[in-house]
Amino acid sequence: MRFKIFFLYVFLFMAGWSYGQKFKYAYYHGEEVPFKNVNQVIRDFKGYTWLATDQGLFRFDGNTFEDFNTTLRSKTIRTFVSWDENNLLFSNDTGIHRIFYANDQPRIASFKTSTDFHYPTGLFKDSQNRLWTGQMNGSILMFSQEEDLGKLFDSVSRVKTPKMFFGEDTFGTIWVLVPGQGLFYLDDTSQKFALFKNVGRSHHFLVADDVIWLVGDRLEKFTVTRSRNVVNRQIFAVDKEFRHIAVNHKGSMFLNTESAIYTFQNDGNNAKLSKVFGANDPHRVEELSFGTINRLHFTKDENASNEVIWVCSDKGLTLMWSSFFQSVSGLGHDNIRAMNSNPEGPILISQGDVSRIRDQGISKGFEKEDNLNGIVGIGSLNDNIWYGSAEGMIFQYRGRQLARTYDLSARGSGIFFISADHSGNLWFCQAASNQPIVGTAKINPKGDVIEYGKEKGFDNRILVIREGGKNELYAAGIGVSSYLYKYDPLSDRFQNKSLPFPFKVSGNFEVHDMAVDRLGIVWLATTDGLLKYDTETIRKVRLGQYTDNEVRSITAMPDNALWLATDTNGLIHLDGEGNYVIFDEDSGTPSKISSYRCMVLYNDSQLWVGTPEGVVYSSRTNPWPYQTKTPIIKEVRVDNSEIEGQNTIQLKESQKVRITMATLTFPSEDVNYRYKIFESGLPREDIDDVAWSDVPTPELVLEELKGGNYRILVQGQKTGGFRWSAPVVVELDVSQRWYRTWWGVFLLVTIGFFFFWFFVRRWLLKRVGSLQASLYHKQKELAEKEAELVEQSSTLKQKKNELKSTGVNIYLLHRLIKQIPEDSSWKTVLPILSKLVELPTGIDVFELAYKQGEVIRFKGYLRGNHEMIKREEAFNERNNLASYVMVTEKPLLIHDFTKEVGDYVSQQDSIGYVSRIYVPFDQKNGGTAVFCIYSKEKNAFSQQISALLGILVRFLSVNANDELK
Structure with a gap:
């Protein structure tokens, strides 16, 4: 691997920052993993990490180890090298092999074959795309694209050589270090490896451009020329024997002894070494148990600045990485009471006594400020710093010299907040002692203390004062109607800008802190959550389950x-x-609990946060959550069958799909997953409304899906400062059950029609036979019917008389309706309806029944009685016919009450009328009512009378403008 010397020079002028400090770590040791000794790791182009172990070849996704040893005759995997973007190479006792992907699945095949293979060890690819490998017998093989069998170089060592290390300088010279034997180079003229120098107990080396580093019982650095002359040789005095040297992506250098890791910083001719420790708990520093270290490797996600260190050892594998937040080494884990930072000055932190943070590149040191104790508030402007004490004192320092003291103990107790504005005024908030304090106060540039209380617009106590990007000064404090004020410099007063809350807040509402952004929006940190104020509205910012958190x-x-x-x-x-x-x-924070108003920016870019258990700072400037890598679909199973190579997963409604996901971040045991599923073609704005569902494991199981095309979005989020990943999209095509398809429905209908025709035909044939058998009986009955015709003729005469009576009743009904005024009340209508029992209608009594509470009430008239009759019964649809009709809402005609009443209700009533009609209707402004008419004679009413009565009640339901009472 080649490294730009620029990074090394940059490194030599900066500290090893957090790498010489503490790392979070994860062990993969012991019985939990299927290997013990790990020789090397490498990352493929998909993001998986491959492990060369004593138990074979394994692929690691950050959570699980997959075994890929089924095709290997030797399980002793020694080393890796990346050949191109699609192939990794590895060596074992049988030769050199390659790893590649086909149909998205890893495959292993032989890379080169040679009769000269003798237990190949190290692999190295040079700038000319040649592959170099050292062998156990001390020889070297070189493979090029033109030479499949390889070129064998004479042994550079006459003894068994378990390890060789290769490098290439900026001039294209190939270098080989054989531990214990010497440093060699390839002579271009003779095409042989020549001894450069005897390097004594050197165990490893690093070539970076024209610089060569050697590590062993000493640390040596020298620069070589094209002709391989040595210049700028430097030997660093160390008291340890180092086994390896490596440089990360930032140019920071790491050295390891047999079982410990150190960062290196050039300090003249001395090596400034910092040992690497573990710190999964921010409160502790731990010795790391690596075992015997074989190799260091560094990986970095392309979308995150967080780097992972892979430590390969005879105990297994150890991963180390830096936390999002770092602590200042040596600074106590005590309660942070105040913090301050400005562009001209340092970061000042009070834990009672004050510490001044020293900036050493990215690493941090500190020193105590003398004679400052019990400090609860800090403010600064240019080279002036003000310290507020718990006893009500303000100490003004210019530089590091005390310039002035303000004694405000008579006003109150601790000065817990201090802030300067652009005009040089120093505003401060003070805690009350034996009397309440309203408002705030300031120290002007002349040093005068000026009170801002009720006469200056305040109604309550103030907790924080901050100035925004538009030089607007806001003060915030306690109370639902006095929580926010804005300073008016023209009137030198504060104006109450507190808006009424459109949501419920607690009775002890107060603003702990606030920030005014560049747009002038005021963000309020309150007892009831985060609030946003934009001069016209105040609203609560939604933060899921944390919306109402203080x-x-x-x-x-x-x-x-x-x-x-x-x-x-x-x-x-x-x-x-x-x-x-x-x-x-x-x-990396020491506590979930935070201190009040203890959050500052250093140089507007690095975040510092105080907690009751110490202070931390962001490990990078302009801190932004890392992006979790997009999950990959590792395996898809429909029922128990694995599906490969499909862009869209095909399954049936009756089947279950199991999707195994992985997020190639290391480690990934702490990755949470969520998904949403919706029909394909759903508009984008509707997709956003589909809720996310949590997945408790990296396995998503879906079943009982209805037929159709679906899209699934899956996101992952790693803990420790990572935001949700971009979603991976999975397409599902769920075929309907056969009986839901068009052809299935057609088949079922056809079969159903066949069975219907078959059984109907059999029924018809049987029915015809039965009809024929009964025809004879019917003919006999005809004769008897003829005898009845005579009797029926008399009945017809009676019906004619009934029709005549119906005509009369229609005429009477018409007259009655004409007498009822339009849009009249029941009080007006009822007396008119009394004519139903006065005229020759055959009605002895009529009543109107309506429900009131748990009873049914009746109002009506009795023939021969001009007074209205009223009565009531318990409402029970099983005991009286009026309740029954009101519930069923169907009219009822009774010809013989004694015989027919049992068909509807369970008991007789005592009003004594044989023929009856009940007709339900809806009141215009009320519920259901029933129109009831009675006669003492059997069969007194016909269907025609019932129909006429229906016409009447429909008219009444429309015309009556009130409710029966």
């Missing part, structure tokens, strides 16, 4: 994003589109 600190970033510190749920990053990411101990 927010203690807030910072607006230059990119319009926000960082929030909650009371007990860690930090939240909120981008301009409303997407948020949670940061907690997995991200």
Whole structure:
């Protein structure tokens, strides 16, 4: 591998930053993994990592190890090299092999064959696309595209050589280090390897452009010319014997002894070494148990700056990576009480006493400030720094010299917040002691203390004052109607800008902190969540389950994003589109609990956050959550059959699909998944409305899907400062069950029609035979019917009389309806209806029945009685006919009450009328009512009378303008 010397020179002038400090780590040791000794790792173009182990070849997706040893005769995998974008090469005792993909599945085949193979060890690809391999007997084989069998070079070592290391300088010279034997180079003239120098106990080397580094019992660096002359030789005094040297993607150099790793920094002729420790818990520093280290390897996601260190050893595999947030080495994990930063000055942190942070490139150191104790507030402007104490004192420093002291103890107790505006005024907030404090105060550039209380517009206590990008000064504090004020410089007063809340807030509402962004929008960190104020509206920002959580600190970033510190749920990053990411101990913070108003930006780009258990800073400037890599679909199974090579998954409604996902980030045991499924062709705006569903494992199981075409979106999110990935899209084509298809329906209808025809024909034949048998009986009955005709003729006469009576009733009904005024009340209508029992209609009694509460009430008239009759019964559709008709809403004609009543209700009533008609109708402004008429004679009413009565009640339901009461 070739490295630009530029990165090395840059490194030599900067610290090893966090690499010499603490790393999060994951072990893959012992019985949990199918191997022990790991010789090397390499990453393929898909993002998988391959492991060369003593137990064979394994592919690692960050969560599981897949065994690829079924076709290998030797399981001792020694080394890897990347040949091109589609092929990886590895060596074992039988030769050199390649790994490639076919139909998206990994395949293994022989790369080169040679009769000169003798246990190949190291592999190296040079700038001319030649492959070099060292062998156990000390010889070297070179393969080019023109020479399939390889070119054998004489042994550079006369003894068994388990390891050889290759390199190439900027002039194209091939270098070989044989540990214990010497450093060799390929002589272009003789085409033989020549001894460059005896390097003593050198175990490994690194070639970067024209610089060669040698490590062993000493650390040596020298520069070579084209003619291989040595210049600028430098030997670093070290007290350890190093086994390997490696450089990461940032140019930082790593050295390892047999079982420990160090970062290296050039400090004259001395090697400044920093040992690497583990810190999965931000409160602890741990010795890492690597075993005997075989190789160091570095990987970096293309869309994230977080780098992973792979430590290959005889105990297995160890992964190390830096947290999103780092702590200052040596600074105590105590409660942070105040923080301050400005472009001209350092970062100042108070844990009671004050620490000044030293910036050493990206690493951080600190020193204590003398004579400063009990500090709870810090403010700064240019080279002036003000410290507020818990006793109500403000100490003004110019540089590092005390310039002035303000004694405000008579006003209150601790000065917990200090902020300077663009005019040089220093605003401060002070805690109350034995009397309440309304408003705030300032120290003007002359040093005068000026009060801003009720006479200056305040109604309550103020907790924070900040100035925005438009030089607008806001103050915020306590109370639902006094939480926000804006300073008016013309009147030298604060104006109450508190808007009524369109949502419910707690009774002890207060604003802990605020930020004014470049657009002038005020973001409020409150007891009831994050609020957004834009001069005209106040609204609560939606943060899912954290919407109502208390927010203690807030910072607006230059990119319009926000960082929030909650009371007990860690930090939240909120981008301009409303997407948020949670940061907690997995991200490197020592606690999910945050301190009040302890969040600052250093140089407008690096975030510092204070907690009750110490301070942390973002490991990169302009901190933004890392992007989780898009998941891949590793395996698809329909029922128990694996599906390969399909762009669209085909299945039936009765089948179950099992989709196994992987996110090629390392490690990936902490990746959470979610998905949404919808019909293909759904408009984009509707897709956004489809809810996400969590997947508890990297396996998504779907069953009982209805027929149709579907699209599934799957996202992953890694913990520790990562946002949701871009979704992977899965297409599903679910075929309907056969009986739901058009041909299935047609087949079922055809079969059904056949069975229907068959059984109907049999029934008809049987029925015809039965009819013929009964024909004789019918003919006999005809004679008897003729005898009845005479009797029926008399009945016809009676019917004629009934028709005449019906005509009379129609005439009477017409007269009655004409007498009823339009849009009249029941009070008017009822007396008119009394004529039904006065005229010759055959009706003895009529009533109107209606429900009131749990009873049914009756109003009506009795023939021969001019007074209205009223009565009531318990409403029960099983005991009285009026309730029955009201429930069924169907008219009822009774010819003989005694015989027919049992068909409808379970008991007789006592009103004593044999013939009856009940007709239900809807009141215009009420519920259902029933029109009831009665006669003492049997068969007194016909269907014609019932029909006429139906006409009457329909007229009444439309005409009556009130409800029966």
